[in-house]
Each structure stands twice: as C-alpha cells, then as structure tokens.
Amino acid sequence: MALPVLRGCHRVSSTLSFTRLFLNEGRVLTRSGRTRLPPPPAPAAVPALRPYSSAPGGQQNQKVVVFGIPNPFIWVRTRVYYFLIRAYFDKEFRIEEFTEGAQQAFSHVSRLLAKCQLDALEGLVAKDLIGKLEQKLNLLPSNYKKALSVELEEIMYTTPGDVGIYYDDDGRKFVSILMRFWYLTSARIPDDTMEGTRVFEVALGEGEPETKRLLTAHYEFQREFTKGVAPAWTITRIEHSKLLD
Template sequence: MQRITSLAACRELGGLAACSAGLCGRRRGGPAAVPLAPWGGVAPRPGRPFSAEPGRRESRRGVVFAGDKRRLFCTQNGAENPPGGSQQRPAISVVGIPDPFTWIRCKVQMSLIDLYFDLDMDSEEFHRGIKQALVHVSDKMSRGRYHELRGLASNEVIEYVEKKCTSLTAAQRQQLAVKMDDIIFVLPEEVSVIFDNSGGKFCSIVMRFWLVSTHEGPDDPEGIKIFKVASSEEGGPQKKIATAVYEFHRELTRGASDDWTVTTVWHYSWTLPS
C-alpha cells in the first residue's frame, strides 16, 4: 500500500515538475501535505448552530467567500484573472513527496462529503477559489488593511493576524503578499464535518499552500523537503520556499449561505525572528 500511494504521489508531483518554470499549481488529487507546523495562538473557529435534513443534496454553485459582494473568489464570465498579477518565476524542481497516507485520508473524506452533501472540494473551481482567497488575504495583511477582511475571515482570525503583523517590520509585512504565480502547490491536510448539539452541521477544510517568497531568513524546512528553487538571476532577489496554512469553513444547512469563511491563517514567515 505504501508503494502504491508513493507512486501516485510521484506521478502527481512529476506532472507538476513537467511545467518547468511555470509550475502548475492547480491539479486534481495528489498526495497530502506534511504534518502541520505549530500555529501557536491561532484563534479557534466559532461553532454556529444550524440544522440540516439528512440526505439533503446541496446545489452546486461557484466558490463564494463571505463578505465579498463582487464575487471576487469565483469565476465570472469564464474569466480567470485573479488578484495578484503574473510574473516570471524561477525554475522549481521536485525533490520529495508529502505524506501519502494523509492524502488518502483526505481524499476519502472529501469523496464522502461530495456524495452526501454535493460539495466538491476536489474541483479546479474550489482550488482556484482558495488560491484567490490566499492572494486577497495576504495582500490585505501586507498593507495593514485588516478591517477589509471583515466578512471574509472570522473576527478571531482578524484579531490574530493583526496581532501577528504588528510585531513585524514594514518590510517583513510587505513580504507576506502572495501573488497567484507564487503558489506552487496546494493540498488538504484535514477535512471534517462537525455536528453540534443542536443537530447542526458545518464543513471545514485545512489547506497547505507551498509558495515561493522573498522573505527574510531561511527557507521553510517543510517546504524544501518537497521543492527546490533554482538560483535567481544576478541582481534579483533570491526566491525561497515557504508555506501557508489556511482553514476554510462553510455551513451545510438547507437555505443557508454557501459562502466560505477563512477561520485559520498561518504563514511560515511569522515564525522567523523580527
């Protein structure tokens, strides 16, 4: 079994490497991420009471994030131009694979959620939406505009990121911004459906993003187990491997909003000394 899952992981990352400098970040399936780095102080997500009828099938709609009236995080008229413009990325090679057993567990859980709630978290649309959410949230953090995250992220998360960003220098805060082309790979680390005492249900999924970054300090030790970045051209800043972990939450209630809310934010650069 370990050999089979490792082969599946190699095939997924092998296709990723085939994209050379324009490494593909949007793929279906693939191995799951390495164990979560300690988040230390991440605000807990609040449980919200709601109810749902067993066996109900949710209608499929675009990936929508709470508090965004313009549907920033969904495809409009077939367009695929998210925030964060494109730029040339250095060559990236695949040097390892994440934990295949975590990948299998998450894939099974996501398949069951899709079967019972018609909620496809393995689709290209969902992956595109969460990438756009990362780009948007990181941009607001880098500019210190935390109040603009209200509605998109939980109040606890907004308070937490503001506290974390306040301890950074202006240069370190600006380096938090992630462009779409900075995202190398995205995989789930935890998927769950929670039932509260009132019979309510909600879904949460923890996603790890592998990124290239110009952050100060060393490469993320978790990231360099999987990817290696070629040296930058002379005169340009050296790109490094970093990771970010975001959790997304959505209600599964009949008639409830199908918006996703960001309930956890963690960036590797927060662990570096200021």
C-alpha cells in the same frame, strides 16, 4: 501591557465579493460550539524546487519545477471525505475547483494582510480571527509584512491537509478544509529567524540572480451546510511559517 501601534496599519473598506474569490462559491459562516468527527492527519507532501532558466536568444526566464510526495493512505482517506461531502452536503463539490479558489483567496488575503487592510478582510475571514491578526500585525516589522504578500504566480505548491466534518449540539453541520501553500518571496528576512526555510537563487534576465525563500502558509476554510443557511465559505485559521504562527 498595551501593544504598540504600527504606523500605516489601518483599516479600509472593500466591496470585493468573496464569491469572486471562490469561483462563485463565496460564503459567510456562523461559528459555534460543535462536535468534530476524527479528521485525517495532514498529508506527507514534500515540495522540491529546481530553479533553472532558458529561453531563445540567450534571454533567461524563471522556471520552477515542484514535486509532491503524498502519503498513499492519507490520499485515499481524504478522497473518502471528498466523496462524503459530495454525497451528503454538496453534489457540485470538486477539490480541483476548490483548490483553485483557495489559491485566489490565499493570494488576495495575504496581500491585504501585508498592507494591514483589515476592514477588507470582513466577509473573507472570521471576525474573531481578524482581531488576533491585528495584534500580530502590529508587532511585525515591514520586511516581515512584505513576506506575507503572495502573488498567484509565486505559489509553487498547494495541497489539502486536514479535512473535517462537524456537528454541533443544535444539529448544525460544518465542513472544514485546511489548505497548505508553499510560495516564493524575495523579502529580506534574517536567516536566524527563519530556520528551516529554503533559499534559492533565481536568474531573471542577464542581471545578478535574485535570492528567494520558500515559505509555507496554512489557511483553513469552513462552511456551514445546515439546511436553510446560505452556502458560504470563510477563512477561520491563518498561519504563515515564522511570520504569523
């Protein structure tokens, strides 16, 4: 059965460099069959939001505090993986810098998805994944697409999840890092389709409080570290809770 075509969901070109999104570490990954070392399980991070407002002169501004509770065993294990990446793959690798770049890429890619600008994803997202995303986007109503779009200041909490090291039959080496993001959105989405999401009322100025939802997204970044291959990161997995699963 043919999928319906969504009006306004079209492809456009882009000259934006992936390098700029990853703090001068923009990459392109060649995907292939591979053998994966056992990855550590995802960290038990629980974000808690406490919205309140205060400002001199009675003016109200949004302020959000987020707390994360990591699993100590997982925290240590992921640090071992970071050490292995620095020792055997990239001595300049720092998870703090990678996280900052991943947030920028997440925000940029999510906004392209919301606008259905699929050609602009080339070089940022794996080619086979773009096709799958196109099929899902064609089925999404406009309010759900709006919920995909994330500005940097709307990202409330970010944490690395699964970290993996891969080798294929030809001896090529790969590293993958799954990043988890929690973000606020004001998109109007039916409550019955977003079970498990948290809803907050945020005061902005002197008007009525604005209702925002806390949503989650998972983006996986992969890079090939084979000798002689240009260093490159690309996104090989995209999931937005209840939107693009």
